[in-house]
Amino acid sequence: MLRMIRRLPVLLVKLARLPWRERFLLAEAAMRLVVAWIALRIVPFRRLARHFGEAKAETPTVGPEDPDLTFRVAWAVRIASRYVPWPTKCLADAIAAQAMLRRREQPTTLYLGVAKDGEEFGAHAWLRCGTEIITGDDIATYHTVLTSFADTPGATGSALRRK
Numbered sequence: 001m002l003r004m005i006r007r008l009p010v011l012l013v014k015l016a017r018l019p020w021r022e023r024f025l026l027a028e029a030a031m032r033l034v035v036a037w038i039a040l041r042i043v044p045f046r047r048l049a050r051h052f053g054e055a056k057a058e059t060p061t062v063g064p065e066d067p068d069l070t071f072r073v074a075w076a077v078r079i080a081s082r083y084v085p086w087p088t089k090c091l092a093d094a095i096a097a098q099a100m101l102r103r104r105e106q107p108t109t110l111y112l113g114v115a116k117d118g119e120e121f122g123a124h125a126w127l128r129c130g131t132e133i134i135t136g137d138d139i140a141t142y143h144t145v146l147t148s149f150a151d152t153p154g155a156t157g158s159a160l161r162r163k
Contacts (some may be wrong), residue, residue, distance in 0.1 A: 018135045020075070023112070024064075024065055024160060025072055025073070025076040026079060026080055028077050028100060029079070029080035029081075029096060029097075029100065030079070030080040030083070031078035031085060031095045032077075032095070032097075032100055033080055033081060033084050033088055033092055033093070033101050034084065035096075035099075036091075036092040036093075036095035036096045036099075037084075037086065037088065039095070040089075040091060040092060040095075049149065050100060052095075052098065052110050052151065053108070053109070053110065053149040053150045053151030053152070054149065054150045054151075054152075055147060055148075055149055056147055056152065057109075057148065057149070057150035058148050058150050058156070059107040059108060059109045059127075059128075059129075059130075059150045059151070059152055060107070060130075061130065061131055062130055062131065063130045063131050063132075065080075065133065066104075066106070066128075069101075069106065070101070070106070070129045070130070070132050070134055071086075071132075072131065073097055073100045073101055073104075073134060074097065074132075074135065074138050075132045076100070077091075077096050077097045077100070077134075077135055078095050080096075081093055081096075084121035088109070089112035089125075090125045090135065090136045091112075091125040092135065093125075093127075093133045093135040094110050094125045094126060094127040094134075094135045094136060095110075096135075097127050097135045098110055098127055098132045098151060101127075101129055101134070102151060104152055105130050105153040107129065107130075107150070107151065107152045107153060108127055108128065108129045108134070108149050108150075108151050109123065109127070109128045109129075109148050109149065109150050109151070110125065110127050110148065110149045111126050111127070111140070111145050111147075111148045112124075112125050112143075112145070112147050113125075113126075113137075113140070113143030113144055113145045113146055114143060114144055114146055115142050115143040115144065118160075122143075124136060124139055124140065124143045124146070126140040
């Protein structure tokens with residue numbers, strides 16, 4: 001926290017140099033990370049998972065309709081996660097990015113996986129949109145997929161239409 005406060009002047013200067021579009025995207029990413037962080041702490045996972053999309057399904061692996069959009073969302077979540085006052089985990093990053101892409105009507109697949117490293121098990125979450133891994137791409141290849149959630153905006157039964 002102290003380190004973040006010391007870097008605040010530098011952060012504000014960098015933020016002021018960004019175009020308004022990127023500033024709003026960073027603000028949205030930070031807000032979505034806050035909501036995801038809170039939800040992961042107070043909502044039981046099985047209730048929260050209903051909002052991720054159709055369980056044990058995947059969206060098509062064709063290129064995203066707007067590759068620049070997926071790049072900008074990935075960038076915003078990655079940068080915002082560095083500056084929220086607590087460490088974010090891969091699942092919160094994936095949930096935040098999925099919500100941002102859902103708002104822009106982009107189909108996504110959220111994956112939950114596990115890897116064994118010696119005697120230790122490690123869990124990981126990552127998000128894919130088309131052929132691009134949006135969050136969690138650094139170690140996703142080392143994990144075995146346990147389940148996936150396909151979120152296709154506009155489809156019948158989509159997480160968008162659930163109340």
